[in-house]
Amino acid sequence: MYPTYTFQQKLKLFSVILIPILITQLSMYAMNFFDTVMSGRAGAGDLAGVAIGSSLWVPISTGINGILLALSPIVAQLLGANQKKDVPEQVRQGIYLSILMALLVTVIGLFLIDPILNVMDLENHVRYIAKYYLIGIGTGIIPLFIFNLLRCYMDALGQTRTSMVIILLSLPLNILFNYVFIFGKFGVPALGGIGAGVASSLTYWFICGITLFIIARVHPFSEDRIFTSWHSPSLSTWIEQLKIGVPTGFSIFFEVSIFSAVTLFMSVYSTYTIAAHQAAINFASFLYMVPFSIALTLTIVVGYEVGAKRIRDAKVYAYMGISFGVFIAFVSGFILYAFDEPVARLYNTNPEVVELTTNFIFYAIFFQFADAFGAPLQGTLRGYKDVNITFIMSLISYWLIGLPSGWLLANFTALEAYGYWMGLIIGLSAGAVTLFFRLIYLQKRLLKQYSPTT
Template identity: 60%
Template sequence: MDQTHSIQGKVKQFSFVLVPILITQLGLFAMNFFDTLMSGQFSTTDLAGVAIGSSLWVPIFTGLAGILLSITPIVAQLVGAKKEKDVPFTVIQGVYVAILMALSIVLIGFFVLDPILNAMSIQDEVRRIAKSYLVALSFGIVPLFVYNVLRSFIDALGLTRISMIITLMSLPLNVLFNYMLIFGKFGFPALGGVGAGVASAITYWLIAIISIFVVHKNRPFKHFHIFSRVYGVAFSKWKEILVIGIPIGFSIFFETSIFSAVTLLMSNYSTSIIASHQAALNFASFLYMIPLSIGMALTIVVGFEVGAKRFRDAKQYSWMGVGVGVITSSILGIILFFFREPVASIYVKDPEVIDLTVQFLFFAVLFQLSDAIQAPVQGALRGYKDVNITLIMTLVSYWVIGLPSGWLLANFTSLEYFGYWIGLITGLTAGAITLSIRLFLIQKKQFKQLH
């Protein structure tokens, strides 16, 4: 990345960083979408098994992968401060942490997976598919976590289109592997939903190998000589990665897991209500990729400017990103409001479920503005390496304000199941307000230091 001297220059550089991240996130979202869709084409039981397996895996993965996102602001600030010689050591220590985390997940899963699945009121065959799906997936966890470190390094340099290309290459391969292994094509056995787990594991190995090759052979990455020497374990660097990363990971976990918790609480309602809730939530998650991507881009550009101690530029980037998020999400929210029924019809054909989904999508419209603020602001705060207070704010917003208020509205008012969605909106709004105040205070403090 380069220093910019005008708003126009910042818009251009921010767009250069943002667009590939957005395409990458949509590509990763599409992988999960095709896993679910293609498993459902095989059988309803396989769909249920993959859905349960995914619901257990996704919050854990997003939370732990969030820890590795600390590599992005650390490297961005090192590059901004012209300390490129420290980058390879940092990245390799991140790889060590990633491998240890991945192996720990596999080990813990070996002991707790059966008790968790046995505690669920599901059919034996659904339980078997869910377990086998996760076991198959586990063979790709180590390369997946290593890829996340390398992606954070690549993105920190502002070259986010490389991550985009790797993801876009892997998406059709993942679909092909799904086709071969779920349905038993080209001489492979028909594994059903379990095949989706095998396909994902193979894809994770491929994207890790491609990333290692790119970092080792391609400019400008090869100039950092990431893999040119063997570094010993340095717990001091591990501490820096984890001190920044753990709050990031838990912040993401608190946000993603609250949606899983609401889905669990709504299991007391009818199948039609649950299906409508899931459809609306899936589409809301799709739209969330935009503010999430803006937040990830802000971590890079803000971290770069903070590392160079150009605090005024960091502030301009921060609020530019929030503005882009608000404008984009407002436009999409208006479009969604008027096209709720066509969107609902993509997911289901049952008129009753479509009607309920349309109602849930109304609340998804209200999600947009809060998400448009809180996700970019969180990304900017990570660029400042301000993560501990952010962790507390997200915990309180989602789990102390959002979920309890939703439970009270659902169980003690006529809103019923819609109460949970109002609770989610309340939590997201509380997060947007408190995190914005935190960002403003940090920037004010830095402004005083300059004067």
């Protein structure tokens, strides 16, 4: 990371940081994409089981990883304020915290998997796949959380290409593991959708191991000597990280979990409907990795400028990222409209599933516009460390506006299952609008506060 003084310099630095993050996010989501596609090839029941399992796992994992994202603005602001000496201890305490949270999620999950699945109206085969998919993926929670914490550290230094290389190396391995465990190759029994969970867990262990080695041995990370001077866990440092991380994690959880809640509500519909919904949401979420990557980039560059008290420069970065997000929304919308049927056939070739999937994709065109606008706003506000108001807005927009309106439309109009997708559009749009006004207010306040030095 370094100061920039012209728009061209900012655009160059923004691109240098964004492109590796984008490739990393697309590659990471590609793992989930191939889990879903390859499970669908094993059968509609396996696809539905992975859909239910993912709907329970993804909001939890992304919410916890949202807490770990606190390290990015903390490190970025320390670098902007020329306080790099404080970075290593923040990383060490973050590792402690990530392990603790992984253990808590694992223990709680073991007690709640059966009760949650039992209250859902699922076919026995779908319930069985969902349960053991979750158990399989759960064996990789600890390395996953450690990797995500360390990735935040690497990215905040501006070294986003490192995490990109790690994920690019692991993606082919994940596909190979899926092939072996889903379809039963090389003497391994065919596990169907359950094999996707096992494959993901093994991949998490692989990427964590590589990351630990790079940080310990490779320049410039080795200069910080992260693993050579351990101290006892520091409650005060944990609290500092959690003050930023918990609201961030819950904001992300509220957004992601509304999609999972919709999937759970759809358990009353046919297995084909669940499978089609999962296929459509999976591909739309794959496209969402672009605005989400913009958000992660904005957290780093805005955080760096705010740490250096260059508030006007932070504002330029913010609107640069938001504009790019809006442009991406039009590109994504065209892709979804033009290639709906080919996309649907990637997941399942059953004619009924294909038709239902294309119908769901039509609605995805509209809610991804709100996502492409809202995600950069969230990333910008994280860079400012302004997370508490965002948390409240997310709760209201997604869970008090979006989900109830979807339920009403699904149960009291002819839209039925598609009503939930209308609810997604309403909730995401409300969230994006409120976050935009919050950003304008915050920028005006900080410009006034630091006007003597800007």
